[in-house]
Amino acid sequence: MSKVAAELKYSVEHEWIAADGAGPSTIGVSAVAADALGDIVYVDLPDVGSTVTAGETCGEIESTKSVSDLYSPVTGEVTEVNTAAVDDPALINSDPYGAGWLFKVAVESEGPLLTAAEYAAANGGEL
Amino acid sequence: MTQNHTALYGEHEKAGASFTDFGGWQMPLKYSSELAEHHAVRNAAGLFDLSHMGEVWVNGPGAAAFLDYALAGKLSAVGLGRAKYSLICNADGGIIDDLISYRLGEEKFLVVPNAGNAATVAALLAERAAGFDVVVEDASSATSLIAVQGPNAETILLTLVPEDQHARVTELKYYAAVEVGITVNGAVQDLLLARTGYTGEDGFEIYLPNADAAALWQALLENGGAKGLIPAGLAARDSLRLEAGMPLYGNELSVSGHAYSAGLGPVVSLAKESDFIGKAALAAIKESGEGSTTGRKLVGLKGLGRRSARGHYPVLLAGAVIGEVTSGQPSPTLGYPVALAYVNVEHATPGTLLDVDLRGKAEPFEVVALPFYKRQK
Numbered sequence: 018m019s020k021v022a023a024e025l026k027y028s029v030e031h032e033w034i035a036a037d038g039a040g041p042s043t044i045g046v047s048a049v050a051a052d053a054l055g056d057i058v059y060v061d062l063p064d065v066g067s068t069v070t071a072g073e074t075c076g077e078i079e080s081t082k083s084v085s086d087l088y089s090p091v092t093g094e095v096t097e098v099n100t101a102a103v104d105d106p107a108l109i110n111s112d113p114y115g116a117g118w119l120f121k122v123a124v125e126s127e128g129p130l131l132t133a134a135e136y137a138a139a140n141g142g143e144l
Numbered sequence: 145m146t147q148n149h150t151a152l153y154g155e156h157e158k159a160g161a162s163f164t165d166f167g168g169w170q171m172p173l174k175y176s177s178e179l180a181e182h183h184a185v186r187n188a189a190g191l192f193d194l195s196h197m198g199e200v201w202v203n204g205p206g207a208a209a210f211l212d213y214a215l216a217g218k219l220s221a222v223g224l225g226r227a228k229y230s231l232i233c234n235a236d237g238g239i240i241d242d243l244i245s246y247r248l249g250e251e252k253f254l255v256v257p258n259a260g261n262a263a264t265v266a267a268l269l270a271e272r273a274a275g276f277d278v279v280v281e282d283a284s285s286a287t288s289l290i291a292v293q294g295p296n297a298e299t300i301l302l303t304l305v306p307e308d309q310h311a312r313v314t315e316l317k318y319y320a321a322v323e324v325g326i327t328v329n330g331a332v333q334d335l336l337l338a339r340t341g342y343t344g345e346d347g348f349e350i351y352l353p354n355a356d357a358a359a360l361w362q363a364l365l366e367n368g369g370a371k372g373l374i375p376a377g378l379a380a381r382d383s384l385r386l387e388a389g390m391p392l393y394g395n396e397l398s399v400s401g402h403a404y405s406a407g408l409g410p411v412v413s414l415a416k417e418s419d420f421i422g423k424a425a426l427a428a429i430k431e432s433g434e435g436s437t438t439g440r441k442l443v444g445l446k447g448l449g450r451r452s453a454r455g456h457y458p459v460l461l462a463g464a465v466i467g468e469v470t471s472g473q474p475s476p477t478l479g480y481p482v483a484l485a486y487v488n489v490e491h492a493t494p495g496t497l498l499d500v501d502l503r504g505k506a507e508p509f510e511v512v513a514l515p516f517y518k519r520q521k
Contacts, residue, residue, distance in 0.1 A: 056179040
């Protein structure tokens, strides 16, 4: 069963967010979502310096079989994108909570977020 | 819709498969990574459960004449032990299914329709058999079908064949079938072995009773593991067949389409002496030039960017819609997106630059000759 990292918060759209103090928050997609998509082959991320809005699309994730919108769980300015994941999208499957992170945002406000336990209960993940 | 399970469902569960509905069947989509399964078939070998396909036996003195009437091809011209790809059409020339027929005797054929169409095809064949001296028997529910595909397929299969029968396997031609002794449950059984793949690789299909399917599956995995054999699901099967430029019923082929637009004109034998269902309509379509000088034609598209086209996406030329994608995804072997699409014939020449509307953004594609991938022999 797909892992749900206990220390993170989650959106209903399957993004995770590591809100660690005053600096920018790191955002990625959950293992549940990565496993459901299958082998990820392409990711389109927002530009550094652009503003993303909680609950709105900000990119795309493409697997061999399908393409999905990427939603931002927060509102704020994008400060960094993970070029390693853009160059090697398989990182999102192999290490969704680590090397496969997607982008960082200087958060102005958060959308509705779930705790790890709430997300796991709703999506069948394993804490 | 009821969910049918093949005799190998338990094996797929044991192997950790994730399942998908396909033609009313619960089939393995993938076991671990669909990319790894795809590469295994190209570089070593993959094991497929194709038991959802249909098996319809056509026996009797009138078998060849009957199939000449029921199908678009000239089945009476097929040599013993050979196979032929054909179409079953309606009176309008629409494609009801694409299927493979094996001639196993002068008066004995095995017709293999697609999973979702098997019952329809079996019923139609029975209906069309009226007036012919022939017996049509649908054996689909009793028959399993296991495929070993990839460059190591022959070596792996031979481990289960008695040495004095090895030549039957090694000398079996592409698009042919033969009875071969294969060891299942510790005993050598005569099973029907075919060499008619859908992956672009060399490989074999084995037809056998449901009761023996799990034992053969396990034996092949056990003997083939050292040769790189892994079970492969429908996701890999789809990306392999797309690279090989092979049409999929429901995507490229449908009852509202016809052979000439689909590039399957050579499959239709207008020259055969007998009448066949769809003949008049197909002759008129050919005469009209549809699929060659007018209308739309199935082409291959190579993505010039990294993003893939998907089924039903519009194909554009200078912003105007001139076609529609039927299948598309990234090609794991080639490393760029590939797609099949119907486009207006005037834009179907290889080298033509077109766009595909990828969810609101036009991305460049180039018309290329099919297949996208061809194995080195």
